[in-house]
Amino acid sequence: MQSHFDLLQSELCKICKSLSKAKKLHALVIKSHLSEDPFYATQIIRQYAANGDVNSAHHVFDKTSTRSVYLWNSLIRAYAQAQRFGNAFALFNNMLTTNTRPDNFTYACIVRACSENFDSATLRLAHGRAIVSGLGSDSICCSALVTAYSKLGLVNEASGVFDGIPEPDLVLWNSLITGYGYSGLCDKGMQTFNSMRRARKKPDGYTIVGLLLSVADSSLLKIGRGIHGLSLKSGFDSNSHVVSLLVNMYSRCKCMTSAYKVFGSIFQPDLVIWSALIAGYCQAGDYVKALLFFRELNMKDKKADSILIASVLASIAQSASVGPGREIHGYALRNGLGSDVMVSSALVDMYSKCGFLHSGIRVFKLMPKQNIISYNSIISGLGLHGCAFEAFRIFNKMLNKGVVPDESTFSALLCACCHAGLVQDGQQLFRRMKDEFDIEAKPEHYVYMVKLLGGAGELEEAYNLIQSLPEPVDKGILGALLSCCNTFGNSELAETIAHRLFESSPDNSVYRVMLSNIYASDGRWDDVKKLRDNITGGLRKLPGQSWIEGHFCKL
Known part of the structure; x- marks a missing residue:
């Protein structure tokens, strides 16, 4: 027959999803005079953390005078799971000042918190401390490091950690492959996968997931089909995560027929797979x-x-x-x-x-x-409808509420300036973006600035802005100025811009058509003919006839 303490220990080892039950267990521990025992205190902290009551968990921690590494880990993990990363990092730094040394699970938890908080600086510090502590080659620590670096797009650092491990296990191989997948480095991911096979490691569902992530567009469809074949051969075609990513992969490759076939192969698709198809x-x-x-x-x-x-x-x-x-x-x-x-x-x-x-x-x-996404949505909507001054009013209201603007905010505002022809406001906003908010201009911001200046007839100023950009200049920016040249009939500048576009996109006939329209408006019909011949290869469609599958047909 189990004793009272055995029953209590058994209950504490089960995580209950009820805050009231967690409090009852805590009261029972106090009544049994076990609240100072690090084991029982750790279990109570885990119960509170599982029910989202981190404050009560910290209260238990504060009342426990003898603190084991497990007790520290449980509270650090509780804060990390609640996404209170500042508290988790502060607790970890406090732990370093005590006689309790962090173990591999401590570092793994901190490393995961860094990745979830997108904090690469603290991640590198935690990595350095793990090395100093002699845990630089620990499998648990290294697996967390490879995953964290990969998630933050720091695949070179992830690869460096991986290369320092003498015999990486399947989890580590999968972490690195997934890292390459998130970064869109399909070649690197496939090379790592081949190395894994040579090391006689059998792939699992997570391996397939990592490989599928790297298939970003239709140019990689053949590789994507090969990974699909591997998942069928390995028996992972019924794995919900694998199936949803297969549907996603075919969708990214604009191959919805195959995406639907994968979806249809599942007897009872779950919400994740439905969502992937939709x-x-x-x-x-x-x-x-x-x-x-x-x-x-x-x-x-x-x-x-x-x-x-x-x-x-x-x-x-x-x-x-x-x-x-x-x-x-x-x-x-x-x-x-x-x-x-x-x-x-x-x-x-x-x-x-x-x-x-x-x-x-x-x-x-x-x-x-309201958050930054909702503010961006309403500012964009107002701008599209020509309500630029109202868009700026919402922007100022957003700033007063302490919401920090992002790249999309300035895109929406510059678009509003374009629709309303507010050149000076747009120029001032463009300067504020960098000087006040430290946001580097992206191609879309330059597109709006070129449209704004070009739309006001300031073609030379728009061209000077383009000239200040490093090569190669985005085609969208050049195309915006070419469109403005078309509006104002500036064939000289149009020629300069068009030839730069021809060099970067020789097969794109849209720019040649735009230039030929500018020539036509100037009456330069010989130049129009040369461009049209360049587009059609000198072929002419006879009146009253059309080409269908290479044969002439009378209409």
Whole structure:
């Protein structure tokens, strides 16, 4: 028969998802005079952490005078899981001042917290401390380091840690392959996979996932099909995570037929796989099928999450069809997601792009909490509708509330300036972006600046801005100026810009057509003929005839 203490220990070792039960267990530990025991204190901290009560967990920690490494680890992990990373790092630094030395699990927890907080500086410090502590080659520590560096896109550092391990296990191989996958380094990922096979390590589902992540576009479709074949051969074709990534991979490669075949091969697809297929149709711009499958998902009593709803709304926004958008809005309200920040922001964007700005403003005003994404959505919507001054008013309101703008905020504001022709406001905003908010201008920001200056007839100033950029200049920026030259009939500058575009995109006929239109407006018909011949290869379509599959047909 079990004793009272055995029963208590057994109960504490089971994580209960009930805060009231955790408090009852804590009271029982205190009543049994065991609250000072590090083992029982650790278990109580784990119970509180599992139920999201980190403050109570810290209170238990403070009341325990004898602190084992397990006790420290449990509270550090509790803060990290609650995403209170500052508290986790402060506790770790406090631990370093005591006689309790951090172990491999301590460092693994801190390293994971660094990656989740996207804190590369602290990650490197933690790595250095682990090496000094003699844990630089520990498998648990190294696995966490490889995963963390990979997640932050620091694959060279991840590879460096990996190379220092004499006999990496499958988890480490998978971490590095996944790191290359996240960074889009397909070749490196495949090379690592081949090395893993030579080391006689058998791939598992996580290996397949890591490889699939690196297949970023249709140029890698052949490799993607090979990975698909490997997953079938290895029996991972029923793994939910693998299947959802296969659907994602085929969607990224614009091969929705294959994506649907993978989806159809699953007897009972879960929400993740449904979401992957619907998101794939959204990315492909086929909002009709996206909406069709969304409705089917609803009929099967599967509740869509906020990410999926936002994805479908983004697709509908591109189609500028407000009817389906209102249908999704109703679905979100019925399922208690109407006030979700992600959903509300997507609704603001959808209504604005469909021409119903007033509905977008209403959704924005009803949001219980607004973040940078929702502010960007409403600023963009106001800008698209020519309400530039209102967009700037919202921007100032956002700053007063302490919300920090990002790249998308300035893109939306510069777009608003373009629509309203506010050249000076746009120039001032462009300077503030770097000087006040330390945001480096991206190609899209330069596109808007060129459109703003060019649209006001300041073609030379727009060209000087382009000349200040390092080579190669983004085609979108050059194309924006060429379009402005077309508007104002400046054939001399148009020639200069067009020839730069011809060099970078020799097969793109759009720029040649634009230049030929400029020549035509100047009456330079010989130059028009040369460009048109260059586009068609000198071929001419006879009047009243057309080419169909290489044969002449009389009309």
